Amino acid sequence: xxxxxxGIMVKEKLMSCNNNGGKGNNNSNNKLRKGLxxxxxxxxxxxxxxxxxxxxWSDIARNAGLQRCGKSCRLRWxxxxxxxxxxxAFSPQEEELIIxxxxxxxxxxxxxxxxxxxxxxxxxxxxxNSTIKKRLKNNNTTSTSSPNNSDSSELxxxxxxxxxxxxxxxxxxxxxxxCMDSSSSSCSSMxxxxxGLGTHVANPxxxxxxxxxxxxxxxVLSSSSVFTIQQQQQQQQQEQVGVIENxxxxxxxxxxxxxxxxxxxxxxxxxxxxxxxxxxxxxxxxDYVLENKNNQYxxxxxxxxxxxxxxxxxxxxEGESFKMGELDWEGLLANVSSLPYxxxxxx
DNA sequence: AAAGCAGACAACCGCAAAGTC
DNA sequence: CGACTTTGCGGTTGTCTGCTT
Numbered sequence: 001x002x003x004x005x006x007g008i009m010v011k012e013k014l015m016s017c018n019n020n021g022g023k024g025n026n027n028s029n030n031k032l033r034k035g036l037x038x039x040x041x042x043x044x045x046x047x048x049x050x051x052x053x054x055x056x057w058s059d060i061a062r063n064a065g066l067q068r069c070g071k072s073c074r075l076r077w078x079x080x081x082x083x084x085x086x087x088x089a090f091s092p093q094e095e096e097l098i099i100x101x102x103x104x105x106x107x108x109x110x111x112x113x114x115x116x117x118x119x120x121x122x123x124x125x126x127x128x129n130s131t132i133k134k135r136l137k138n139n140n141t142t143s144t145s146s147p148n149n150s151d152s153s154e155l156x157x158x159x160x161x162x163x164x165x166x167x168x169x170x171x172x173x174x175x176x177x178x179c180m181d182s183s184s185s186s187c188s189s190m191x192x193x194x195x196g197l198g199t200h201v202a203n204p205x206x207x208x209x210x211x212x213x214x215x216x217x218x219x220v221l222s223s224s225s226v227f228t229i230q231q232q233q234q235q236q237q238q239e240q241v242g243v244i245e246n247x248x249x250x251x252x253x254x255x256x257x258x259x260x261x262x263x264x265x266x267x268x269x270x271x272x273x274x275x276x277x278x279x280x281x282x283x284x285x286x287d288y289v290l291e292n293k294n295n296q297y298x299x300x301x302x303x304x305x306x307x308x309x310x311x312x313x314x315x316x317x318e319g320e321s322f323k324m325g326e327l328d329w330e331g332l333l334a335n336v337s338s339l340p341y342x343x344x345x346x347x
Numbered sequence: 348a349a350a351g352c353a354g355a356c357a358a359c360c361g362c363a364a365a366g367t368c
Numbered sequence: 369c370g371a372c373t374t375t376g377c378g379g380t381t382g383t384c385t386g387c388t389t
Contacts (some may be wrong), residue, residue, distance in 0.1 A: 034358085034359075035357095035358075035359090035382090035383090036357070036358075036382095036383080036384095037357085037358090056373095056374070056375095057374075057375075058373085058374075070374080070375090071359090071360095071374090071375085071376095072359080074374095074375075074376085075357090075358065075359085076357090076358085078376095079356095079357075079358085080357075080358095107378065107379090108377085108378085109377075109378065110376075110377060110378085121376095121377075121378080122356085122357075122358085122378095123356080125378075125379085126355070126356055126357085127355090127356090129379095129380095130354060130355055130356080131354085131355085134354095349389105350388100350389085351387105351388085351389080352386105352387085352388075352389095353385100353386090353387085353388095354384105354385085354386085354387095355383100355384090355385085355386100356382100356383090356384090356385105357381105357382085357383080357384095358380100358381085358382080358383095359379105359380080359381070359382085360378105360379085360380075360381090361377105361378095361379090361380100362376105362377085362378090362379105363375100363376090363377085364374100364375085364376080364377100365373100365374080365375075365376095366372100366373080366374070366375090367371100367372080367373070367374090368370105368371085368372080368373095
């Protein structure tokens with residue numbers, strides 16, 4: 001709907017930017033611009049960043065000749081100017097991953113974004129709040145099940161919804177297919193705190209990788225929560241559309257258009273990763289090429305590192321070629337299930 | 348054609364953690 | 369060790385745009 005080129009109609013607002021909640025301001029220039037960024041400002045910041053790399057943001061704002069606070073510059077760079085940003089609509093795979101990650105991480109947008117290359121937390125947050133949440137809510141209102149209905153004694157097909165805190169619960173999710181683990185064949189509900197799912201599991205590098213835990217609004221482990229990755233993968237193979245389609249029939253995306261990340265030239269930003277590619281003016285996502293030095297995207301199931309377990313963050317895209325279009329989404333989703341820092345969020 | 352509405356997204360705000368002096 | 373600064377995060381607001389009435 002809205003074109004990505006903003007900042008043309010910048011309102012001349014001035015502000016006293018204060019990062020410290022009113023505790024002080026060491027910026028000699030108290031009249032700082034506020035509001036949308038102009039193309040000139042973007043250019044200044046971009047040029048400065050490409051030349052000097054990332055540093056102290058307040059210095060950047062000053063040295064780049066911007067009448068902006070460092071905080072504003074940082075946000076602009078991270079959310080808009082960064083060369084490794086991917087633009088355009090979220091692909092169905094990305095949607096699926098977001099939903100999946102959100103079911104695990106909750107509103108930890110930065111952590112979710114770290115697992116979606118080229119996407120920012122702000123972007124994902126907006127997308128969630130404007131699109132996914134609404135879809136799921138609509139779907140939930142038409143659902144026969146209530147969010148608080150954790151009666152898992154019945155094996156029902158999928159319903160999904162969003163609790164008051166915005167966390168997805170997947171209840172009664174094709175239980176017959178999911179609850180194959182004999183140890184949990186009863187699919188009985190369990191209170192999350194009793195699962196030892198406090199701030200972190202005891203050993204963060206040795207997570208209970210055979211469990212995916214999805215909690216309903218009361219923190220009750222849903223009836224679909226316990227199954228092994230292997231079973232999940234089997235399920236995903238059987239149901240390629242998986243969670244997404246079961247939630248509400250996402251996928252109204254038409255044909256994905258080729259979109260290659262990056263800019264027309266190779267970009268080498270000090271302090272940032274090298275990305276290589278050619279931008280297509282079309283928005284939409286499919287086949288862009290990143291360079292991933294480690295080429296480790298979510299395929300190292302034996303890894304001891306959190307990042308390696310669940311994929312890499314935005315900071316790691318460099319090195320050998322990596323094709324987004326060839327993402328092992330299913331593998332990614334499977335590995336995401338093994339997030340070791342499964343904080344239990346009381347909503 | 349104008350007004351109203353809703354979607355999408357950029358940007359701000361407040362807070363907290365981390366870092367520095 | 370405390371004060372101050374910087375950075376990062378999540379919630380929220382503001383603005384633009386396309387669609388509908």
